[in-house]
Amino acid sequence: MENQQVLIDRLPTGKLRAEDYKLTDSPMPVAGPNQVLIKTLAFAITAGTRAGLQGSASYAGAPAAGRVMNGTGVGEVVASNAPSVAVGDRVIAATGWQQYVAMDVEHVTVIDPGHDPIHYLGPMGVNGLTAYFGLLDVGNPEPGNTVMVSAAAGSVGHMVGQMAKIHGCQVVGVCGSNDKGRLLVDRLGFDRTVNYKDANYRQSLKEATPDGVDVYCDNTGGMILGSALFRMNVGGRIACCGVVSQYDTDTPEPGPKGVPGLLVNNRLTMRGFLLFDYAEHYAEARNAIYGWLTSGQLTSLQDEVVGLAAAPEGFVDLLSGGNVGTRIVRLDQ
Amino acid sequence: MENQQVLIDRLPTGKLRAEDYKLTDSPMPVAGPNQVLIKTLAFAITAGTRAGLQGSASYAGAPAAGRVMNGTGVGEVVASNAPSVAVGDRVIAATGWQQYVAMDVEHVTVIDPGHDPIHYLGPMGVNGLTAYFGLLDVGNPEPGNTVMVSAAAGSVGHMVGQMAKIHGCQVVGVCGSNDKGRLLVDRLGFDRTVNYKDANYRQSLKEATPDGVDVYCDNTGGMILGSALFRMNVGGRIACCGVVSQYDTDTPEPGPKGVPGLLVNNRLTMRGFLLFDYAEHYAEARNAIYGWLTSGQLTSLQDEVVGLAAAPEGFVDLLSGGNVGTRIVRLDQ
Numbered sequence: 217m218e219n220q221q222v223l224i225d226r227l228p229t230g231k232l233r234a235e236d237y238k239l240t241d242s243p244m245p246v247a248g249p250n251q252v253l254i255k256t257l258a259f260a261i262t263a264g265t266r267a268g269l270q271g272s273a274s275y276a277g278a279p280a281a282g283r284v285m286n287g288t289g290v291g292e293v294v295a296s297n298a299p300s301v302a303v304g305d306r307v308i309a310a311t312g313w314q315q316y317v318a319m320d321v322e323h324v325t326v327i328d329p330g331h332d333p334i335h336y337l338g339p340m341g342v343n344g345l346t347a348y349f350g351l352l353d354v355g356n357p358e359p360g361n362t363v364m365v366s367a368a369a370g371s372v373g374h375m376v377g378q379m380a381k382i383h384g385c386q387v388v389g390v391c392g393s394n395d396k397g398r399l400l401v402d403r404l405g406f407d408r409t410v411n412y413k414d415a416n417y418r419q420s421l422k423e424a425t426p427d428g429v430d431v432y433c434d435n436t437g438g439m440i441l442g443s444a445l446f447r448m449n450v451g452g453r454i455a456c457c458g459v460v461s462q463y464d465t466d467t468p469e470p471g472p473k474g475v476p477g478l479l480v481n482n483r484l485t486m487r488g489f490l491l492f493d494y495a496e497h498y499a500e501a502r503n504a505i506y507g508w509l510t511s512g513q514l515t516s517l518q519d520e521v522v523g524l525a526a527a528p529e530g531f532v533d534l535l536s537g538g539n540v541g542t543r544i545v546r547l548d549q
Numbered sequence: 550m551e552n553q554q555v556l557i558d559r560l561p562t563g564k565l566r567a568e569d570y571k572l573t574d575s576p577m578p579v580a581g582p583n584q585v586l587i588k589t590l591a592f593a594i595t596a597g598t599r600a601g602l603q604g605s606a607s608y609a610g611a612p613a614a615g616r617v618m619n620g621t622g623v624g625e626v627v628a629s630n631a632p633s634v635a636v637g638d639r640v641i642a643a644t645g646w647q648q649y650v651a652m653d654v655e656h657v658t659v660i661d662p663g664h665d666p667i668h669y670l671g672p673m674g675v676n677g678l679t680a681y682f683g684l685l686d687v688g689n690p691e692p693g694n695t696v697m698v699s700a701a702a703g704s705v706g707h708m709v710g711q712m713a714k715i716h717g718c719q720v721v722g723v724c725g726s727n728d729k730g731r732l733l734v735d736r737l738g739f740d741r742t743v744n745y746k747d748a749n750y751r752q753s754l755k756e757a758t759p760d761g762v763d764v765y766c767d768n769t770g771g772m773i774l775g776s777a778l779f780r781m782n783v784g785g786r787i788a789c790c791g792v793v794s795q796y797d798t799d800t801p802e803p804g805p806k807g808v809p810g811l812l813v814n815n816r817l818t819m820r821g822f823l824l825f826d827y828a829e830h831y832a833e834a835r836n837a838i839y840g841w842l843t844s845g846q847l848t849s850l851q852d853e854v855v856g857l858a859a860a861p862e863g864f865v866d867l868l869s870g871g872n873v874g875t876r877i878v879r880l881d882q
Binding site for chain 1 (some may be wrong): 628753767770774775789790791792795801803804805806807808809810811812813814817818819820821822823826864
């Protein structure tokens with residue numbers, strides 16, 4: 217029995233292409249002492265992992281040619297040499313893009329048997345938690361505030377908007393197609409959306425934010441961040457969650473105009489964060505999110521592809537905005 | 550008797566020139582009901598007022614051709630129609646660049662008779678208060694932190710550095726000449742300084758901040774802000790106090806690279822502020838600053854020119870970095 221894997225064939229130059237990956241079979245891994253063997257059920261493809269392929273990271277395990285592509289997955293334990301995890305347990309871990317993986321038990325989190333494991337790739341996983349802490353802790357919205365979010369139909373953005381509605385805010389989403397915009401308004405309750413590809417985007421954004429913007433959750437950086445800066449109200453907060461506009465390139469743009477001039481004039485705060493700074497609060501966040509999912513206040517959009525072989529094309533497409541919600545690869549094993 | 554004034558002859562295009570101003574004599578003002586007549590003793594020239602000449606402000610009283618140039622001054626009351634202010638009181642007010650001004654009493658602050666009024670143009674005025682709140686509230690340094698400050702020999706910067714030393718920090722100043730750098734180290738106790746005009750500035754900054762930077766007080770924006778972003782430690786704070794690099798121009802630069810990417814990766818906070826947000830805390834700040842001045846922990850550098858006619862050239866020179874400390878124009882009346 218072999219282990220199918222997607223390897224990085226070479227780090228991308230310029231835009232990522234599916235040909236930068238290679239599907240291979242390698243020997244089946246074996247769980248060593250204190251390890252578990254996981255059979256991957258599904259993994260998420262997230263834009264942030266594109267940044268890791270820019271080649272500046274140099275730590276052990278950093279993405280490099282010849283390595284298995286990294287990613288967060290959920291799976292079932294099929295062998296265990298650790299007393300705390302049993303065969304049959306479902307877990308979330310950095311499985312990577314492969315059918316099987318053996319990992320030290322410390323790097324594995326057992327999923328509550330009452331929960332749908334797929335939720336751990338979306339609203340209760342990295343994306344949902346990023347939305348939760350970025351909006352609520354960094355953005356700190358008050359009821360009645362206007363919250364703007366970019367990549368609004370993306371895995372983080374569509375949850376930011378719904379969480380802001382739960383907190384009594386007006387929500388304006390920026391996305392890359394009118395279809396996505398309609399979905400966000402009709403199905404998820406966004407108040408207004410703006411298509412950043414429209415020629416009159418800046419004017420449309422102005423019209424969509426007649427009271428200005430109090431909290432902006434930035435998933436893109438670049439031009440959209442620049443446009444948001446000019447709509448921020450005095451005392452506004454910008455939560456820097458991600459920089460998707462600058463991932464799929466060798467030549468990042470200069471920073472937005474208005475930094476730092478508008479920050480001074482309008483007393484704005486921009487704050488970046490990484491999710492793992494909040495690790496000790498994951499449990500409380502997951503409880504809140506699970507409550508909203510079960511009450512129907514929060515809808516998780518997923519966008520599934522099937523089979524390891526489809527993952528590279530799924531990633532390329534995601535980076536050009538082809539996804540709606542969280543892109544998940546389900547393994548057909 | 551006439552009132553000598555410096556008028557804005559026209560709003561500058563490109564760099565400010567002394568010829569953009571005009572010295573005139575106009576009729577002596579008279580204090581109306583509830584007004585005081587102030588004889589100006591001295592006023593400060595501050596870089597921030599250059600931004601007001603960029604012509605985007607449109608409120609009543611905004612700088613415009615034909616108006617008296619705006620600025621904060623100290624003076625002596627020579628006539629009063631208000632019970633709360635007596636002839637002979639010394640006051641701080643938005644006198645502008647002129648010998649005499651009549652103002653509503655609400656816009657005038659009486660200076661404690663025990664204090665040197667000139668201090669109200671420096672350490673106890675706009676500059677000192679900006680340093681105080683920018684460093685201590687926005688920057689929030691802890692003992693042992695490395696604090697970096699730009700325009701370090703300027704009116705705000707030289708006080709930021711000394712206040713950071715009082716708080717037990719390592720202080721690295723960025724300034725535009727080696728002479729200024731030596732002065733900051735030898736006379737004011739800065740740990741290290743770097744000259745941003747040196748060809749190897751970035752390497753020198755790296756060597757001057759071996760432990761990275763925890764708090765950066767940005768008075769410049771532009772290239773120096775960009776260089777600071779790459780030296781910030783995880784969790785670092787950037788206090789956006791001013792943007793002097795972008796005032797004396799019609800064509801502001803794009804924002805710094807690294808925004809928002811480095812903010813995310815290193816969990817940085819950038820926060821802009823305006824001094825008047827802190828108005829209710831001025832008294833406590835002035836008490837603290839007065840204490841440091843009298844104990845000798847804080848030295849106020851001043852750089853005086855004499856006579857209204859010298860003010861325009863003094864402003865042009867300030868914008869190219871010619872000053873050390875607070876530039877004050879003393880009137881020779």
